[in-house]
Amino acid sequence: MMATRRFLDRAAPLVAAFLLLLGAESAQGQTPSSHAAEPPSRPSQDNQPYRVGAGDVIRVDVAGRTDVSGSFTVAEDGTVTIPVVGSVRVQGRTANEVRSDLSRRVSLFDRSSPGVTVTVAEYKSRKIFVLGAVLLPGIYAFAEMPTVWDAIAEAGGPLDDANLEAVELIPGEGTDGRRTQVIDIGSAIRETRTDALPRLRPGDTVRVPRGSIASTVQLMGAIMHPGSLPFDQAHDLVTAVVRSGGPTGDAELDKVQIIRTNGQKITRIKVNLDRYFEKGDQAGNPRLQPGDTVFLPHSAGNGVSAFAYVGFATAIVGLVTSVFILMDNNRN
Numbered sequence: 256m257m258a259t260r261r262f263l264d265r266a267a268p269l270v271a272a273f274l275l276l277l278g279a280e281s282a283q284g285q286t287p288s289s290h291a292a293e294p295p296s297r298p299s300q301d302n303q304p305y306r307v308g309a310g311d312v313i314r315v316d317v318a319g320r321t322d323v324s325g326s327f328t329v330a331e332d333g334t335v336t337i338p339v340v341g342s343v344r345v346q347g348r349t350a351n352e353v354r355s356d357l358s359r360r361v362s363l364f365d366r367s368s369p370g371v372t373v374t375v376a377e378y379k380s381r382k383i384f385v386l387g388a389v390l391l392p393g394i395y396a397f398a399e400m401p402t403v404w405d406a407i408a409e410a411g412g413p414l415d416d417a418n419l420e421a422v423e424l425i426p427g428e429g430t431d432g433r434r435t436q437v438i439d440i441g442s443a444i445r446e447t448r449t450d451a452l453p454r455l456r457p458g459d460t461v462r463v464p465r466g467s468i469a470s471t472v473q474l475m476g477a478i479m480h481p482g483s484l485p486f487d488q489a490h491d492l493v494t495a496v497v498r499s500g501g502p503t504g505d506a507e508l509d510k511v512q513i514i515r516t517n518g519q520k521i522t523r524i525k526v527n528l529d530r531y532f533e534k535g536d537q538a539g540n541p542r543l544q545p546g547d548t549v550f551l552p553h554s555a556g557n558g559v560s561a562f563a564y565v566g567f568a569t570a571i572v573g574l575v576t577s578v579f580i581l582m583d584n585n586r587n
């Protein structure tokens with residue numbers, strides 16, 4: 256009981272530290288990985304005009320001629336069929352080239368030579384599949400082929416549990432022997448070099464895996480919010496406990512266990528967390544490793560006195576939780 260009280264007494268400085276951290280992150284204007292990047296621009300990167308492909312949808316507008324105007328999907332043979340005009344081959348042509356051809360054809364039956372405009376309404380000939388831990392998995396089309404990160408951003412961005420260190424780029428069919436690549440996008444984001452990531456080709460698939468148990472830390476037992484934390488939020492024992500809401504009123508902080516797995520070998524590390532708060536003993540706040548499980552045992556005797564400080568604990572937990580919510584909102 257005294258150990259838990261000492262933990263709570265020392266939680267206030269930790270809360271203050273997190274508030275300072277919040278201010279620092281706000282000043283630096285860091286962008287978390289869960290934010291979607293701006294979608295790639297529609298003009299092609301090399302400033303070459305886009306050429307229509309099979310599956311694209313083009314929009315044709317002829318002044319004063321609603322019978323000829325409309326949206327038309329390019330067939331597999333590269334043509335569109337337009338009322339009155341007939342079949343027109345458009346594949347491989349720019350919108351301006353298609354416009355010139357249509358203007359000539361329309362002038363054959365309309366001597367007023369009405370103005371003709373042609374635009375690409377949908378770039379479906381350049382499909383990219385984005386699957387896995389993204390907000391909106393599905394099929395996306397681009398005028399300019401995007402980078403891997405651009406495609407993920409277009410799909411709404413990665414989910415909170417996405418493993419951006421192991422994103423797969425799976426080539427589409429008939430891609431000259433290219434093989435599946437595993438790309439560390441997380442590092443590219445941290446180092447602000449997403450523009451250097453591989454650029455996709457039509458038919459490619461981007462798969463974002465979910466984070467594995469090996470990239471998290473599990474907290475169990477006498478903890479306010481048991482469960483898992485991303486390892487980058489739980490590098491040491493005290494941080495992991497605080498981010499999980501702190502211990503319950505009956506936690507025995509002098510009997511904490513860290514269960515660590517290495518292959519088939521399981522190691523149990525006993526930690527006296529109370530010594531860290533009482534004497535500043537760093538052995539009471541060891542570094543954690545991805546995949547660790549932290550277990551805080553409950554006290555054997557749960558008398559009424561064991562919960563004498565629950566109100567204070569709840570206040571501290573609420574403050575810590577508010578800080579983290581504020582930090583998340585600030586990132587968003």
